[in-house]
Each structure stands twice: as structure tokens, then as C-alpha cells.
Amino acid sequence: MHHFTRLIAALAFSAAPGLLPGQAPVRAQSLAPAPEAATGRIAKSASQAQRFMAAAANPLAAAAGRDVLRAGGSATDAAIAIQLVLNLVEPQSSGIGGGAFFVYWDEARRQVSTLDGRETAPAAAKPERFIGADGKPMRFLDAVIGGRSVGVPGTVRLLEEAHKRWGRLPWAELFAPAIRLAEDGFAVSPRLNGLLAGEKNLARDPRAAAYFYEPDGRPKPVGATLRNPAFAGTLRSIAEKGAGAFYEGEIARDIVATVTGHAANPGDITLADLAGYRVEERQPICGPYRVYRICGMGPPSSGAVAVQQMLGMLESRDLARMGPGAEAAHWFSEAGRLAFADRALYLADPAFVAVPTQGLVDADYIRARGGLIMPGSSLGRARAGEPPNKRAMLLSPSEGVENGTSHISVVDADGNAVSMTTTIEDGFGARLMTAGGFLLNNELTDFSFLPQEDGKPVANRVEPGKRPRSSMAPTLVFDAFGRLYAVVGSPGGSQIIGYVAKTLVALLDWKMDPQAAVDLGNFGSRNGPTELEKGTEAEGWKAALEARGHEVRLLEMTSGIQAIVKTPEGFVGGADGRREGVAIGD
Structure with missing residues (x-):
């Protein structure tokens, strides 16, 4: 037919x-x-x-x-x-x-x-x-x-x-x-x-x-x-x-x-x-995480750059041993602070601003940034780094949480x-x-x-014809043999970056199925307070994080993550239980 x-x-x-x-x-x-x-x-x-x-x-x-x-x-x-x-x-x-x-x-x-x-x-x-x-x-x-x-x-x-x-x-x-x-x-x-x-x-x-x-x-x-x-x-x-x-x-x-x-x-x-x-074709932002390769959207989106930075800083940590908990949330939140500090200073529409994209995702630079994270205490508020090929920019305030994305x-x-x-x-x-x-x-x-x-x-100021900075992070994951492994993304304003990075850690380090990964309580930092999702397992980590010097806020963190993982038998999907979505197929 x-x-x-x-x-x-x-x-x-x-x-x-x-x-x-x-x-x-x-x-x-x-x-x-x-x-x-x-x-x-x-x-x-x-x-x-x-x-x-x-x-x-x-x-x-x-x-x-x-x-x-x-x-x-x-x-x-x-x-x-x-x-x-x-x-x-x-x-x-x-x-x-x-x-x-x-x-x-x-x-x-x-x-x-x-x-x-x-x-x-x-x-x-x-x-x-x-x-x-x-x-x-x-x-x-x-x-x-x-x-x-x-x-x-x-x-x-x-x-x-x-x-x-x-x-x-x-x-x-x-x-x-x-x-x-x-x-x-x-x-x-x-x-x-x-x-x-x-x-x-x-x-x-x-x-x-x-x-x-x-x-x-x-x-x-x-x-x-x-x-x-x-x-x-x-x-x-x-x-x-x-x-x-x-x-x-x-x-x-x-x-x-x-x-x-x-x-x-x-x-x-x-x-x-x-x-x-006009639609613009951009160069994908791809980088390694353990045996995987992560690819996403470059500027004017800050999503892939920040996700790559966070994962790169976390790569030296044994997150699999830690599992979901206060210790992993500490390292994850500190990586988020450092990534968001760079995001605020450097990321904007590349047609208007000389964004040092390759420098920001340079492996040596990311490792050096990750070395600033202390195991027993929080950085509080991180400063932007000095990536290769950077040019001086000014801080651009971060956008907040929204409901207007899918x-x-x-x-x-x-x-x-x-x-x-x-x-x-x-x-x-x-x-x-x-x-x-x-x-x-x-x-x-x-x-x-x-x-x-x-x-x-300011880098992300209004200008005619310019595209505003975004945090959207549509992501593809490939295995060690270059085969498609996962398709991930979320709404959530600037919290998108943390939602996607959390889901990737849950899938790749904690070996959760996609539904468990997307439904796991959200947590992280946008270079301000450490944010934990109300009413989830993450809320229970508050005291341990405060003992490390984190200023903790409990929030309603309404992600809308959609994740599909490819397996030898076919596909396994998860749709965020915080919204009404589904993952379906034949």
C-alpha cells in the first residue's frame, strides 16, 4: 500500500x-x-x-x-x-x-x-x-x-x-x-x-x-x-x-x-x-565521555558545550562506585558551577561574538577546570576560566526556568x-x-x-538579526564502536543542562534503564545555590551537601526528558513522569 x-x-x-x-x-x-x-x-x-x-x-x-x-x-x-x-x-x-x-x-x-x-x-x-x-x-x-x-x-x-x-x-x-x-x-x-x-x-x-x-x-x-x-x-x-x-x-x-x-x-x-x-547549519559539538561519544548543538546554544564540560570534569571521578547520592551530587554540582561560569561569560550567537567554542571543550582545559573541584567543600561561586583562543567578554545574566519548551x-x-x-x-x-x-x-x-x-x-545583548543564547541540549550518544546508543533531551530553561547531564550519568555510569534515568530526582548548580528536587530522593542529600559547604535550595524541578536507548533487542524508551509524555514504537 x-x-x-x-x-x-x-x-x-x-x-x-x-x-x-x-x-x-x-x-x-x-x-x-x-x-x-x-x-x-x-x-x-x-x-x-x-x-x-x-x-x-x-x-x-x-x-x-x-x-x-x-x-x-x-x-x-x-x-x-x-x-x-x-x-x-x-x-x-x-x-x-x-x-x-x-x-x-x-x-x-x-x-x-x-x-x-x-x-x-x-x-x-x-x-x-x-x-x-x-x-x-x-x-x-x-x-x-x-x-x-x-x-x-x-x-x-x-x-x-x-x-x-x-x-x-x-x-x-x-x-x-x-x-x-x-x-x-x-x-x-x-x-x-x-x-x-x-x-x-x-x-x-x-x-x-x-x-x-x-x-x-x-x-x-x-x-x-x-x-x-x-x-x-x-x-x-x-x-x-x-x-x-x-x-x-x-x-x-x-x-x-x-x-x-x-x-x-x-x-x-x-x-x-x-x-x-534562514536556518543555519552548525558544526556539531562532539566529545568523549569514558568509552562513549556525546554530540549536540553548538552556539548560540550553550547546551552541548556546558554538558561536555560537566562530563569532562566528572570523567576522572568513579561515579559508578558512588551511585546516586550526596557524594555524586557534590561533584556534579561543582562541575555545573564551573561550566555555568564559562557559559555566562563566553556563550552567545557566533555570528556576533567570537565564541571560543573549541577552547571551551578542549580536553586539557576541561581537565584543568575539573582540578579546581575540592572533594570536601564547595567552590561557592566559580569564576570563568581562560580557555584557549578566548577573547574578553562580559558576564551575561542566565535565563531562568520556563514551561515553554519541549x-x-x-x-x-x-x-x-x-x-x-x-x-x-x-x-x-x-x-x-x-x-x-x-x-x-x-x-x-x-x-x-x-x-x-x-x-x-555584554556578549548576549540584543542586536538586529541576532539569535539569543539558549540552554537547549538535544543530544546523541554513541558507543565505543561509533554506533548510536542513546537519544536524549529535555525542556527546562537553563536547568536543561543539568537535566541532560544527570540523565547521561544515570544511563552511562549508573546503568539505569531510560525511564529510571529520566525519573531520578534532579540536582545540580547553575553557579548559584545547589538545587535539589523537592519530593524526590535528592531531597535526602541536603544535610550531607550542607556539611560540605553547599547552600542548598529545594525546588520543583519540572524536567521533561525524553530518552531512547538502543539495545541488541531493539529500543528502550523513557518519558519524564513529571509531564504527560510517552515513548512508543513497534
């Missing part, structure tokens, strides 16, 4: 509107109450498959990817279908109004490629964008809400570029699951309902209010059917005409009008900004893999919904609000 016919047939036999084949048992498990706190983690077992696997933060999205793989699609095809469905069912986290990083493994060519679909600042953007009338940095939410924070979206161009290179099914077919769900509707999940209930600003946008909330202002209840015919129309246009339909024409005019027409906080995106957006992991039947982290930045982005039925990002608040310190420019 033709690929398209098989895919449409599979969708046509869904058990209910918006449900995809095989969905029901997964949905029953994954749509159990899922509070934001780690104490509400959903208990899950590792998933297994023999031929292929897809993992995403919502079961409907994961099922869309699985069904594309069943129809003969590639890992890239599946990731595209997943992203489009996530825009509907997890709108607070990602979508076509945002950006993404795409890390790809080509099994036949034995090659890693990375594509940068990060949002860009409009041509009219100035370094003082987030300085208020009083000359001080704006409050975060005052900067976020409205058009000022919206960057030129990159996701649609990224998906199209990835499909041109590695897609197998026709482009338009990959839109079928999301179009069906947009038209027929899908059930509001507990997590979406909970986030809507806690959100104070989204309902100020008339389109968002009409879509997400009841007339009395309450969020649509759990189980209520959401339909989005406007988004279905947007997807049909892009499916038929390609990414150009998003960046030019009616959809582009709608984006510009939505951004510039905000009454209190307008932005300045133009049609020329949208038409001029991660997709896929391995197809031919062994090709995608690790894609995708975002609209804060939960529900700029709280702006277009007439086309999708939310817009607030990615420009990932720039430093301060353009200067001590009279000198």
Missing part, C-alpha cells in the same frame, strides 16, 4: 475524534493527574520496541510520530508530525510560532548534522530593548507579555529544511495528524488545564481567551474538547505551499499585525524580517535518529495568539536585559 494511503487509513480508524490508532491504553496511563511538582510524578515503566521508537511530551504527539514511522516515514518525518501535534496539545511549550534545534544522525553516512532554527531579533531591535523609562531593566513579565519579546519564528523553516534533507514521505502527508486533531478536536489534559488555571496573563488576549477559557474566565476543564479550525487552515496552507506560506503572504501579515498591534507593549517585526529568516526523540527503522528541542520560551510565550490559531514566542527575553556592564557591551 502507498505510504500516504497507509497513513490516512491508520488515522481514519482512530477510536475517537483526535485519537490515533493504538492511543487508548497509552492515553489512559498518561493523562492521569500530573501536577507540576515532582511529588506528582506519574509512575511509568520503560517502553520497549524492536523496529523504531518515538518519544514526546504528549501521547497524541508520540502516537502521530509512531504512525508516521509505521507508514514508512523517516525519523525526520516523525519529528515533523510530532511537532505539529505538540503545537495543539501542548501549546504552552512549543509550536510554529517559536524555534528549535535539530540534531540528526544519518545511519547510512555515519554522520551527525545540526540545524539551528532559533528565533532572531528583528532588524529594528536595539540593545536597550528591555531597559525601561527609568533606565533600569524591565521586570521579566513586563518584557514578556506583548509584541516586544517576539522573535522571528524559525520552526517552520527548520522543519522544511530537515525534510528536504532527510524526509521520506511527502511534506503534506506529515500535516495530516495535526490537521485532523485541529478539526475534530482533542481532550484538554490535566497538565494543560493546570497551567491554564495558574496563568494570569493569557486571558488578556481575546483570541487566546476565547480558545482556552470559558466565558466566566475559568480554563476549559479536563476532558473538554478543544477544536482549532484556524490552526487547521494555517497547517493546510503550509502543507500545500511549503514554509513560504508562513513567512510571506497572509500568515506573515497576521504575525506582523499581532506583534505590532499590541496595545500596551508592541513589537517591531516586519514582513522583511519574516521573509529573510523535547522530541525519534529513531526510525533504518537507525536514523532525531533529537530536537523546541520552544516558545516562557509558558504560553508572549501570550499572543494569531488569527491563524497559534501562539507566538517571547524568545527575545533570552537576551541579556543589560546591554552594557562597566561601559562595555
Whole structure:
């Protein structure tokens, strides 16, 4: 049967509107109450498959990817279908109004490629964008809400570029699951309902209010059917005409009008900004960890550099002997301090800043940095190092935790893999919904609000056309023979770096299965207090870390890690129990 016919047939036999084949048992498990706190983690077992696997933060999205793989699609095809469905069912986290990083493994060519679909600042953007009338940095939410924070979206161009290179099914077919769900509707999940209930600003946008909330202002209840015919129309246009339909024409005019027409906080995106957006191919950042090779996304993402640094510093420690506990958390947190000190000083858009990337991941440099860690006491606050080929930079404040990011992991039947982290930045982005039925990002608040310190420019300041620094860390792991071993990534703002590094240590040193690895309590430091996840085993390490001089904070650390590990029998997957995702395959 033709690929398209098989895919449409599979969708046509869904058990209910918006449900995809095989969905029901997964949905029953994954749509159990899922509070934001780690104490509400959903208990899950590792998933297994023999031929292929897809993992995403919502079961409907994961099922869309699985069904594309069943129809003969590639890992890239599946990731595209997943992203489009996530825009509907997890709108607070990602979508076509945002950006993404795409890390790809080509099994036949034995090659890693990375594509940068990060949002860009409009041509009219100035370094003082987030300085208020009083000359001080704006409050975060005052900067976020409205058009000022919206960057030129990159996701649609990224998906199209990835499909041109590695897609197998026709482009338009990959839109079928999301179009069906947009038209027929899908059930509001507990997590979406909970986030809507806690959100104070989204309902100020008339389109968002009409879509997400009841007339009395309450969020649509759990189980209520959401339909989005406007988004279905947007997807049909892009499916038929390609990414150009998003960046030019009616959809582009709608984006510009939505951004510039905000009454209190307008932005300045133009049609020329949208038409001029380009995806950048970057050099992968790869490095060793024990017998493994770890690959990820380079600047403007700081994720792979920081993960590589942390693992390199930890390599001389016998973490396998330590196991999860206060001793390992001490070494891990200290490595995090040192990595984040370098991240703050050196990492930014390489088109605007001379980032010493190779120096930062130089093995001798990392070993020297790791030598600063003391076994019995904390560094407190670490200073940036002096990597080879560095140029003087200034400190750029770190971004915080967000809900507006998601991660997709896929391995197809031919062994090709995608690790894609995708975002609209804060939960529900700029709280702006277009007439086309999708939310817009607030990615420009990932720039430093301060353009200067001590009279000198800050590396991650706002500049026209610049891409803000990110912490997203989509990651691929290879074994000693160069074979794909794992596909990992997470949302979580600057905590992404620690979430991914923790998962890699759990998989590679502690030999946990992927579900146990992602569900393990989160811990680490971003060169401030040592952070331990409330309500998990990590909370029990507090006293021992304080005895070593750590300032400890207990936090709700809501990661959303998706991990797939390749085994001789096939694939084993884990989807973070802190969210509603699943890992599924055949």
C-alpha cells in the first residue's frame, strides 16, 4: 500500500475524534493527574520496541510520530508530525510560532548534522530593548507579555529544511495528524488545564481567551474538547505551499499585525524580517565521555558545550562506585558551577561574538577546570576560566526556568535518529495568539536585559538579526564502536543542562534503564545555590551537601526528558513522569 494511503487509513480508524490508532491504553496511563511538582510524578515503566521508537511530551504527539514511522516515514518525518501535534496539545511549550534545534544522525553516512532554527531579533531591535523609562531593566513579565519579546519564528523553516534533507514521505502527508486533531478536536489534559488555571496573563488576549477559557474566565476543564479550525487552515496552507506560506503572504501579515498591534507593549517585526529568516547549519559539538561519544548543538546554544564540560570534569571521578547520592551530587554540582561560569561569560550567537567554542571543550582545559573541584567543600561561586583562543567578554545574566519548551526523540527503522528541542520560551510565550490559531514566542527575553556592564557591551545583548543564547541540549550518544546508543533531551530553561547531564550519568555510569534515568530526582548548580528536587530522593542529600559547604535550595524541578536507548533487542524508551509524555514504537 502507498505510504500516504497507509497513513490516512491508520488515522481514519482512530477510536475517537483526535485519537490515533493504538492511543487508548497509552492515553489512559498518561493523562492521569500530573501536577507540576515532582511529588506528582506519574509512575511509568520503560517502553520497549524492536523496529523504531518515538518519544514526546504528549501521547497524541508520540502516537502521530509512531504512525508516521509505521507508514514508512523517516525519523525526520516523525519529528515533523510530532511537532505539529505538540503545537495543539501542548501549546504552552512549543509550536510554529517559536524555534528549535535539530540534531540528526544519518545511519547510512555515519554522520551527525545540526540545524539551528532559533528565533532572531528583528532588524529594528536595539540593545536597550528591555531597559525601561527609568533606565533600569524591565521586570521579566513586563518584557514578556506583548509584541516586544517576539522573535522571528524559525520552526517552520527548520522543519522544511530537515525534510528536504532527510524526509521520506511527502511534506503534506506529515500535516495530516495535526490537521485532523485541529478539526475534530482533542481532550484538554490535566497538565494543560493546570497551567491554564495558574496563568494570569493569557486571558488578556481575546483570541487566546476565547480558545482556552470559558466565558466566566475559568480554563476549559479536563476532558473538554478543544477544536482549532484556524490552526487547521494555517497547517493546510503550509502543507500545500511549503514554509513560504508562513513567512510571506497572509500568515506573515497576521504575525506582523499581532506583534505590532499590541496595545500596551508592541513589537517591531516586519514582513522583511519574516521573509529573510534562514536556518543555519552548525558544526556539531562532539566529545568523549569514558568509552562513549556525546554530540549536540553548538552556539548560540550553550547546551552541548556546558554538558561536555560537566562530563569532562566528572570523567576522572568513579561515579559508578558512588551511585546516586550526596557524594555524586557534590561533584556534579561543582562541575555545573564551573561550566555555568564559562557559559555566562563566553556563550552567545557566533555570528556576533567570537565564541571560543573549541577552547571551551578542549580536553586539557576541561581537565584543568575539573582540578579546581575540592572533594570536601564547595567552590561557592566559580569564576570563568581562560580557555584557549578566548577573547574578553562580559558576564551575561542566565535565563531562568520556563514551561515553554519541549523535547522530541525519534529513531526510525533504518537507525536514523532525531533529537530536537523546541520552544516558545516562557509558558504560553508572549501570550499572543494569531488569527491563524497559534501562539507566538517571547524568545527575545533570552537576551541579556543589560546591554552594557562597566561601559562595555555584554556578549548576549540584543542586536538586529541576532539569535539569543539558549540552554537547549538535544543530544546523541554513541558507543565505543561509533554506533548510536542513546537519544536524549529535555525542556527546562537553563536547568536543561543539568537535566541532560544527570540523565547521561544515570544511563552511562549508573546503568539505569531510560525511564529510571529520566525519573531520578534532579540536582545540580547553575553557579548559584545547589538545587535539589523537592519530593524526590535528592531531597535526602541536603544535610550531607550542607556539611560540605553547599547552600542548598529545594525546588520543583519540572524536567521533561525524553530518552531512547538502543539495545541488541531493539529500543528502550523513557518519558519524564513529571509531564504527560510517552515513548512508543513497534
